[in-house]
Amino acid sequence: MIINHPILGPRDAQEFVYLGDASLIHRPDGLTASIEAFHDYTYLRANPAGLHRELWYHEQGDRSWLVVTRNTVTHEITSVELARDVARSEGRSK
Amino acid sequence: MRDVNLKPITALGLDLPQVVTLGRWTLTERTDVALASLAVRRGRLADVQALASAAGLPLPPAAMSEQGAVYAAFWVTPEMWFVEAPFASHEDIRRHLLAAFGEAASITEQTDAWVRFDLVGPGLAQVLERLSNFDLAAAPSGTATRTVLEHLGCYLIKRSETLVSLYGPRSSAQSLHHAWVVAAQSVL
Amino acid sequence: MRYSGFRILKEALTGHKGWTPQWRDPEPQSSYDYIIVGGGGHGLATAYYLAKEFNQARIAVLEKGYLGGGNVGRNTTIIRSNYLLDGNQPFYEFSLKLWEGLEQDFNYNAMVSQRGIINLIHTDAARDAATRRGNAMIMNGADAELLNRDQVKAMYPFLNFDNARFPIKGALMQRRGGTVRHDAVAWGYARGADSRGVDLIQNCEVTGMRIENGKILGVETSKGFIGAKKVGVAVAGSSSKVMAHAGMRLPIESHVLQAFVSEGLKPVIDGVMTFGAGHFYVSQSDKGGLVFGGDIDGYNSYAQRGNLPVIEDVIEGGMALMPMIGRARLLRAWGGIMDMSMDGSPIIDKTHIDGLYFNGGWCYGGFKATPASGWCFAHLLAKDEPHATATAYRFDRFLKGLMIDEKGQGAQPNLH
Amino acid sequence: MTQSNRIAGGQIDRSQTFRFHFDGLPYLGHPGDTLASALLANGVRLMGRSFKYHRPRGPISAGSEEPNALVELRSGARQEPNTRATVAELFDGLTAQSQNRWPSLKFDALSINDRLNSFFTAGFYYKTFMWPASFWEKVYEPIIRRAAGLGSLTKLEDPDEYDKGFLHCDILIIGAGPAGLSAALTAGRSGARVILADEDFRMGGRLNAETFALGDQSGADWALAALAELASLPNVRLLNRTTVVGAFDHGIYGAVERVSDHLPVPLAGKPRQTFWRIYSKRAILAGGAIERPIAFENNDRPGIMLAGSLRAYANRWGVAVGDRTAVFTNNDDGLRTAVDLQAKGVDVVAVIDSRENSELLPGIRHLRGAEVTNSAGRLGLSQITVRMADGRTETLKVNALGVSGGWNPNVNITSHHRSRPVWREDIAAFVPGSGEIANLLVAGAAAGSLSTHGALVTGDEMARKALEGLGISAISAKLPKAEDAPVRIKAFWHVEGASRAWIDQQNDVTVKDIKLAHQENFTSVEHLKRYTTLGMATDQGKTGNVLGLAVMAELTGKSIPDTGTTVYRPPYTPVALGALAGRGRGHEFKPFRLTPSHKWAEEQGAVFVEVGYWLRTQWVAKAGETEWRQSVDREVLATRKSVGICDVTTLGKIDIQGTDAGAFLDKVYANTFSTLAVGKCRYGLMLREDGIVFDDGTTARMGPNEYVMTTTTANAVTVFRHLEYCRQVLWPDMDVQIISTTEAWAQFSVAGPNARNLLAKVVDQDISDAAFPYMGAGNITVGGLRARLFRISFSGELAFEIAVPTRYGDAMIRKLMEAGAEFDAVVYGTEALGVMRVEKGHVAGNELNGTSTALNMGLGKMVSRKKDSIGMLLSQRDGMTQADGLRLVGVKPANPAEALKAGSHFLKTGAAATAQNDEGWLTSLVYSPHLGHHIALGYLKNGASRIGEKMRAVNLLAGTDTEVEIVSPHFIDPEGERLRA
Secondary structure: OEEEEOOOEEEEHHHOEEEEEHHHHOOOOOOOOOHHHHHHHHHOEOOOOOEEEEEEEOOOOOOOEEEEEEEOOOOOEEEEEEHHHHHHHOOOOO | OOOOOOOOOOOOOOOOOOEEEEOOEEEEEEOOEEEEEEEEOOOOHHHHHHHHHHHOOOOOOOOEEEEOOOOEEEEEEOOEEEEEEEHHHHOOHHHHHHHHHHHHEEEEEOHHHEEEEEEEOOOOHHHHOOOOOOOHHHOOOOEEEEEEEOOEEEEEEEEEOOEEEEEEEHHHHHHHHHHHHHHHHHHO | OOOOHHHHHHHHHOOOOOOOOOOOOOOOOOEEEEEEEOOOHHHHHHHHHHHHOOOOOOEEEEOOOOOOOOHHHOOOOEEOOOOOOOOOHHHHHHHHHHHHHHHHHHOOOOOOEOOOEEEEEOOHHHHHHHHHHHHHHHHOOOOOEEEEHHHHHHHOOOOOOOOOOOOOOEEEEEOOOEEOOHHHHHHHHHHHHHHOOOEEEOOOOEEEEEEEOOEEEEEEEOOEEEEEEEEEEOOOOOHHHHHHHHOOOEOEEEEEEEEEEEEEEOOOOOOEEEOOOOOOEEEEOOOOEEEEEEEEEEEEOOOOOOOHHHHHHHHHHHHHHOHHHOOOEEEEEEEEEEEEEOOOOOEEEEOOOEOEEEEEOOOOOHHHHHHHHHHHHHHHHHHOOOOHHHOOOOOOHHHHOOOOOOOOOOOOHHHO | OOOOOEOOOOOOOOOOOEEEEEOOEEEEEOOOOEHHHHHHHOOOOOOEEOOOOOOEEOOOOOOOOOOOOEEEEOOHHHOEEEEEOOOOEOOOOOEEEEOOOOEOOOOEHHHHHHHOOOOOOOOHHHOOOOOOOOHHHHHHHHHHHHHOOOEOOOOOOOOOOEEEEEEEEEEEEEOOOHHHHHHHHHHHHOOOOEEEEOOOOOOOHHHHOOOOEEOOEEHHHHHHHHHHHHHHOOOEEEEOOEEEEEEOHHHEEEEEEOOOOOOOOOOOOOOOEEEEEEEEEEEEEOOOEEEOOOEOEOOOOOOEEEHHHHHHHHHHHOEOOOOEEEEEEOEHHHHHHHHHHHHOOOEEEEEEEOOOOOOOOOOOOEEEOOEEEEEEOOOOOOEEEEEOOOOOEEEEEOOEEEEEOOEEEOOHHHHOOOOOOEEEHHHOEEEOOOOOOOOEEEOHHHHOOOOHHHHHHHHHHHHHHHHHHHOOOOOOOOOOOOOOOOOOEOOOOEOOOOOOEEEEOOOOEEHHHHHHHHHOOOOOHHHHHHHHOOOOOOOOOOOOHHHHHHHHHHHHOOOHHHHOOOOOOOOOOOEEHHHHHOOOOHHHOOOOEEOOOHHHHHHOOEEEEEEOOEEEEEEEOOOOOOOHHHHHHHHHHHHHHOOEEEEOOOOEEEEEEOOOHHHHHHHHOOOOOOOOOOOEEEEEEEEOOOOOEEEEEEEEEEEOOEEEEEEOOOOHHHHHHHHHHHHHHHOOOOOOEEEEOOOOEEEEEEEOOOHHHHHHOOOOOOOOOOOOOOOEEEEEEEOOEEEEEEOOOOOOOOEEEEEEEHHHHHHHHHHHHHHHHHHOOEEOOHHHHHHHHHHHOOOOOOOOOOOOOOOOOOOHHHOOOOOOOOOOOHHHOHHHOOOOOEEEEEEEEOOOOOOOOOOOEEEOOOOOOOHHHOOEEEEEEEEEOOOOEEEEEEEEEOHHHHOOOEEEEEEOOOOEEEEEEEEOOOOOOOOOOOOOO
8 A cells, every 4th residue: 555645745654553543642641530431442343334534653664643634445445644733623732 | 902803894794894896886894984874852952953064964855865074974764874984983972972972962973884885877777676676766866764685774975966875784795785786687 | 065085076976067156156135133234254153153053044145256265265264273362262162162063063174173283482581481371371271382493393303493584493382283275264264154044145245324213224235125123244444444334443554464475385284384584384285386475565555466675575585584595486366354453352242223233353464363252242243242251352442451462562552 | 508599689698608507407598588488489288287186387478477488497405496487587507407307307297187077166165074074183184284285495594695675766667568668767867756667687578579650669679768868867777677566555565686596596685585665656557467378278388378478579589489380360460479479580381360350461361250269289389270251160280379369558557556448449458447556557458548658647747747747847748659550359268168268367267267166156256366376376366367357247237247257366476485584584583682781791691581682681591500400590699699780781771750650650659659759769550541551660860850750671662652642642732851861871770788888899989778778769979970779679689779861881891890809799680680580570571461450469559549540440340350250379399399380270279170169370480598498479269368378380281280388479578578678
């Protein structure tokens, strides 16, 4: 597969390490969240057959974590963003 | 100060850098370059840029490298560069850069984390296409990229059509060297 | 009709006119006591044992495509019970024992062949782990042996012993492990279930579930609504898709696992072998093809096909282990969709919906589990309590912190 | 040894003659021959035996679709099984053997199977061999396995090398026939980066096999001219002998280049084959079409082949397969074979044409509305039986028969993403559906344009379409005038009443088998395939699949497309495993990582051990030491007695800087680091989000905003990845910058009572306990050279770790040994390291097993509940905090003379060895020379409160059952006085 890196352009997916569902961005706070909430965050997945937002790490490249939107049936990739930008835009900070 | 004088060896385990020539290509181990990483502290990009130009240190754009008077640099990741300088004058490169950037940047010595090989000759793409998925032929001179060679994360810097610098993990210098020699032979 | 050598003789002499369909193609009835969603190995085995062992009736299996079209028909056909953890070992040993009597039980030659499986050891730490595992196996009633380098060499002298990057230091062996003709498993269960009155309904996709006040009433399908007292879902690979009809999110991701077969070759590899320093396992089929596989591609996928990096990685492992296969040729590569779970172990459990039961999360260990999975799921469906060997396969083990993590990789499905 | 069947013409070089051997007999051939064409030229039609019935077989094709003529090529370690004689390029001295026969090809004992065929029906083996159960492995299966299989492997290591590589282009063109050449000319002239790949050693495709002209040139000459122009274009890369084997995601194609297979052995340093991964922006498939046979009784004899192939042997290779030839066709293309052969002076006995009203051929006995109903000839065709239109039958003496059931567009690669082709009634064949594979276009016969004109035109069209998509303006070639004959075909699949009529020739699938599959309700195409093995042979059914579908369609009364389609899987043709592995074999399987002291250690005769990619010193044997234990014991005792040195460079080192560095570490470590004083280090415990221990190591604070983290050797990469994840994805606004420095510093542990005394001789600063206390850390100098010193201990002794820039590491180990001479300093390896850490009770790999919590390890108190950190909350789940859960304990044999084994399980005294009684296991086991007996660490249920208890360590694999005592995991210096000394 080819991932169109937002900074570096098309790169072989072999340079990347896959993590999974980009919902992992929304980590609850361990001091306030319930174990149930943390369980859902850590263990449950929508696992769609179709568009899937997922985290890839450009380990053999520029070390950026990316949010890739990919169709899990056709493998077509429709958007690639820097995970840091996505995380900030979705409210993550410190 | 103790009377201890440690004598360096090269990544290939020799006293002097090794040079091998295969047909039209030469592979030279470079031990005369000091290397450090320079990463912008949060919110200090403008400061770093100002201090860099004051120090005559280029900060090339993404995926590019640039040679300055003393310093050269290549991009590694957003707001981070690897800085090259002559080893003879800048062995303790971190000290030089700390003096220039203070707390505006995070600076880490990288010199011996890597082995550098300079690949010289025409049509280097013929050899590299057997080692890496990087499209060297299509890349403009000055391109600097990280990619995989021999299962290892390496930096390739296309300094000109006939000169490519390869930075690989120092501990795997012999494996990388072997891979290059084998690839060159199967093209010749 | 009963199959036998005599029957073949008779048919051969009478022009094979007597062979009858191995299963019917019935139209679905308006309702059943049990609907099993999924006509793969696990679903067919569940229906078979429900009818045969638990004397249940009015059973239908709904298959969106053709019988045995899922992972039971696209795997590397290995059976074994060399598991480590208490939650797993008894279950897989139960499965292996069922394999051992399966053909006579359902009167179909699935070519269950206990040729022995070895897991190669390349480091001292790996030997310590193998020792721990082998002891756990024996304590659970399975068989295990620790082989040293010379014993492995006597068995497979052509392995790379002299020039290996990661030398072979021994192996953990289970002699009762082996291979099975995968398609025949699906067909044998299908024929056995059909002959006991189970309706096997092909090309019938479940498109929804009718649930009222927390109870399931039946399923919507491409052939219309079909009522049921109990619905058991066994659709590994598509579990999340089907259970989404019940509004459930699962501790499962779908990933593609590729498998490979070489051109036919005269016998060269007798048993099953797993490389311990790379992603590679191999056996040789009775037709002569080297059947091998490795790791999953590693990204969520519902496409039954993979990509080159894994193909190359697997075959690099093969060549590193067996440098004599260089001139053999890869004939076909295919992909199956795996239910990769959050701890690498399966789920056989009730759901929060009354009458809806789930069987999935098999990662890429599902084939060897087929008989026990069917038996235990049938047990749960018929008796509403888990079979003794499957008590740990619950949804709530993650909430309770009772993961069954053989590989010790944690909540990342693509690492299991 | 005369080339009895060689006729005039063809593209072979008669000025050179090659000698070669088949089954030990010598023959002659020429450059440009394939093994099959050369054997046919020598009058050899019998080349193999079928898989199941061991029927005599000759080639039915002249290409890679060949199911029959499979041989073992070459000999010794280079012997390669199942090689298609039809594509094996002839070279001087070639040797080949027939396969899957015994004792000889002419007399094969297992051809008895053919006589017993009425028992060996499709799937017969599913119905028998079940009694008694034990007989399957012992009796039935061994017989089946010996009979099965095709060629054989020698079990010798493949002596040849293979390359892998990566190519990039704008447009990849697959196939260099008229369509591919036309596309390449347009794309090439327009300036696009083009790769043109063709599996043949001679590009041109059917143009080399046909006689009709392109413009005023022969097809073959036009191809040569086109190739010459393409070769002159710097933006075009021509890859002949290169098969594109698979279409993968996003424009990536796999291709195999047979670099040296046409040579006796590869040239020095050259690979046998190269596997290319081709990255394309657009691809054009111009793979042509594959002819299919018609099924009739005994249609599989040597001498019966596809009409187009019979023609190709005559036109391209100057070979007349027989001197009395007939043609059986249902379409006009078959007629071409008769015309061409007659023009070459071959006696064409008759053309049997299943169509009643096709155009009558002049000067040839053209039997319209006729069918071939049977054939005869023991090891090769000698006669055929023909049923005339009026029902009369006649036998014709012929030794070659060309059969044409029509042409199947070569859709193979278009279905690699599992999409299905569509049926076209007018040519009675499947053609690619539209757009299954992104950016893949199809031209020429592969797209159903079966005329030469159609190929040239669609090739140009697709090239223009591709160029347009790339924003390159197209410059088209002026296309020559070429034949544009319509496809006149009347679908005709098999002769009525045929039973043993072959459909899949290699796997011996006949019409009869398909009827049985239907009878038993294996009617879905996948069931048909799996039950009868139709299309599962090494040709993946390239010639037989559609025929099989057609027969099943007749039986079910459905149309062919409703019955199913044929989906091919990669690879297009089988690929040598060596090519897919490339150079990654033997020692090159994975790269080596060598430690800074490697060169010195080699000089000392050190024994090395693989740790990931690293090679570490395991121990260094001294003169007189014959057992590894002697060396390890000595290294341990000497270290505890005086001082030992160990290269610990392999541990991961991560530089962490920024104003939030401390706060960041508080998030990723279970314990607290923001409060750590500058110049100190602390042991850190890192959890996964699921509360299981991920990694551990000491992390030092080198400055207010600067930390140096150490990780285990095994997790250096994954920890770094995790830190990047935390700083980019979870806490993107933290001011933290990280970089690995693992290899930048050569780091040595100096441990033992004399550690300080030794180091004091080489470092420039005061390192007294006051100046450099336990857990101190700082930048120092060694003879003015920048260095780092950490006062940390894994062994439990007074110990330091000193780091210098890696290039000085070799000199440093030599200096330390020299300075240590007066203290009898030793180097210790990973074994001694392991012994000392177990003696001290430190956890390592065997305890950090991915399923253990801090509580299990006795480190529960380290998990701070006052702050949020990765894994903190989920580590508190009930199932992970049970009082009777596993706890780390020390273990020693009740009788010190007795040995223990890691991996043994704990049992209460008197308890049976069952899973129910299992209490835990021994994780790490060493012999402690210090204590003089085996000691171990282990996980034991409720272990913390069972110190002093006697129980058993059982290893059922070795049959040992040893009484042990549970003790504290700290075997030496539990109060830690030594390391604070």
